[in-house]
Amino acid sequence: MKRVAAVDLGASSGRVMLGEVGPDLLNLTEVNRFWNGPVDLRGTLHWDILHLYRSMLDGLHRAGPVDSLAIDSWAVDYGLLDAGGHLLGNPIHYRDSRTEGVMDRVLQTVSAEELYEVTGLQQLPINTLYQLAAETRLGAAETLLLIPDLLAYWLTGQIGVERTNASTTQLYDVRRREWATGLAERIGVPARVLPRLWEAGDVIGQYDGTPVIAVGSHDTASAVVSVPTETERFAYISSGTWSLVGLELPAPVLTEEARLANFTNEGGVDGRIRFLRNIMGLWILQECQRVWQDDDLPRLLAEAAAAPPFAVLVDPDAPEFLAPGDMPARIAAYSGDSPTSKGAVVRCVLESLALAYRRTLRSAQELADRPVDVLHVIGGGSQNELLCQLTADACGLPVLAGPVEASALGNVLVQARALGEPLPDLDAMRALVRSTHRLRRYTPQGKPADWDAAESRVFGSR
CATH class of the missing domain: 3.30.420.40 (ATPase, nucleotide binding domain)
Known part of the structure; x- marks a missing residue:
């Protein structure tokens, strides 16, 4: 039997679940559930990323010894790191008003037809591409990390983005399964900020001796697994x-x-x-x-x-x-x-x-x-x-x-397979x-x- 910790962050709540996987066995136990939502700071909606990180650590501590851990979350939002690996301000919430009118401006540079041909993505003003087109911190940024990858970086020191979440950004070539760096550069996103890509099942690094595994880090990708x-x-x-x-x-x-x-x-x-x-x-x-x-x-x-x-x-x-x-x-x-x-x-x-x-x-x-x-x-x-x-x-x-906890289950199943379970x-x-x-x-x-x-x-x- 494998015991793993699944950190599953939704747009209104987060949870740390203890998963147990073996022959004819798939159990989930909630060890920590916590609030998540927008924080309005002088007219800008942010995520309270340090609250999420602390709550995640609390849950991992309560879970006790596990064979591995992994993180999934909602899509499109990100943190920017400077050259020293420090976070450039709290991540901004996708419901913030800064993207109003940005889509129309971007589509004057790259047509909707070309965007779809490369990325295959639904046009939504919340997409990472439009958030970055409204971003004021790119000049000081060295790396972009989506929310689960930012938290994994803080745990392991390793930088990368898992592919299922990368595919939600409108900066990812859905055919080639790589960053669409040329498209990104045309809208003002420097290719240097787009890090290496991980596959679901890759071992990212370790946290306190425990392997940290990349799963379907977009919570819906994990949910569909289950x-x-x-x-x-x-x-x-x-x-x-x-x-x-x-x-x-x-x-x-x-x-x-x-x-x-x-x-x-x-x-x-x-x-x-x-x-x-x-x-x-x-x-x-x-x-x-x-x-x-x-x-x-x-x-x-x-x-x-x-x-x-x-x-x-x-x-x-x-x-x-x-x-x-x-x-x-x-x-x-x-x-x-x-x-x-x-x-x-x-x-x-x-x-x-x-x-x-x-x-x-x-x-x-x-x-x-x-x-x-x-x-x-x-x-x-x-x-x-x-x-x-x-x-x-x-x-x-x-x-x-x-199932109800579909994302956490998919997270747990991919971890178990990476650890050698016959799945x-x-x-x-x-x-x-x-x-x-x-x-x-x-x-x-x-x-x-x-x-x-x-x-x-x-x-x-x-």
């Missing part, structure tokens, strides 16, 4: 603060149709491609709860289940919902029809998400020419029974919900998840025509 599928004809929703909806493919889809549909091709473990779209996710609900100062989610979901269907709907990806703020008021302003209760607001958010999943999943199948028989919902959102049922209803597919491929890892974790099945209900009409209200006709 999708407990038995077929290639599956889709997934990694459901949390963000919802990542897509397919796993052997090669990127770089057609003009995929670009116009704003699909992304991100790297996965073992060279797979995660062909997906980012959807705003449960962030909108989290912000509603913050504004209401109401953390009783079971009651809110019960009220939502009892609320009238399709009363108020929004496009969850509208830019109005990206930044922190009064989401109930924004929903009312966007829709022109204020929900009548908290339950109605929650129903609006969940039905709107289900509609976005429906539309995205249909497009993914058409663009990749890959039919889907089952939809796996993994991550924290898999516990939201109402959302899972609405998703099954909207998509017209059976939904299998779980030669993703099929073996997924079989172990299926045999050790309980899944919940949701069967489509209701009338597809009702969802057709609701989708037409929000997104227009196909």
Whole structure:
């Protein structure tokens, strides 16, 4: 049996999990969970990276002796090191306003078509490329490290970036699987700041005598490792603060149709491609709860289940919902029809998400020419029974919900393989998840025509 520590950092919370892996054994024990979120400092949103580092160390101490450790986190954000290896200020949060208007400026230098041809990435203002185009510290920077790689550097002293997270930056050539240095230079990002690339499974270095292993350091890459599928004809929703909806493919889809549909091709473990779209996710609900100062989610979901269907709907990806703020008021302003209760607001958010999943999943199948028989919902959102049922209803597919700690499980499985456990491929890892974790099945209900009409209200006709 292998004992490993998985540091899994989401955009709203972090955790250190102790994993135990062996024949017919895959256990996770939470040893430390801690808050994560934006810190507003004189009008700029930052990540509290030292809080995350200290909380990670606390968790590793509580985990006790382990055979290895690894870190995964959300994508796109970074820290800059100077020539002496010192951090140039707290990393800035992707929801900060500094990228407003930057995309339009960059696209005057490099066309959207060329960006997609090289990087295969969805156009989002939060992408690392646009953050760096707004960056004021590049002149003093020697190295760029994404969040998990920055924390690994502090543990080991070793500098590098793991490929699955590099693939989210819009500075990575998705075909060549290398940094797109020429493209970076054209938008003012010096090639010197882009460090060597690690594969998932590489041993980075050691922390206090314990090997530190590169895993799928983008948390969604790790999450997809643990999708407990038995077929290639599956889709997934990694459901949390963000919802990542897509397919796993052997090669990127770089057609003009995929670009116009704003699909992304991100790297996965073992060279797979995660062909997906980012959807705003449960962030909108989290912000509603913050504004209401109401953390009783079971009651809110019960009220939502009892609320009238399709009363108020929004496009969850509208830019109005990206930044922190009064989401109930924004929903009312966007829709022109204020929900009548908290339950109605929650129903609006969940039905709107289900509609976005429906539309995205249909497009993914058409663009990749890959039919889907089952939809796996993994991550924290898999516990939201109402959302899972609405998703099954909207998509017209059976939904299998779980595992909850999908990113941590994928992190643990890749570590275990690197340490010699007989898990030669993703099929073996997924079989172990299926045999050790309980899944919940949701069967489509209701009338597809009702969802057709609701989708037409929000997104227009196909």
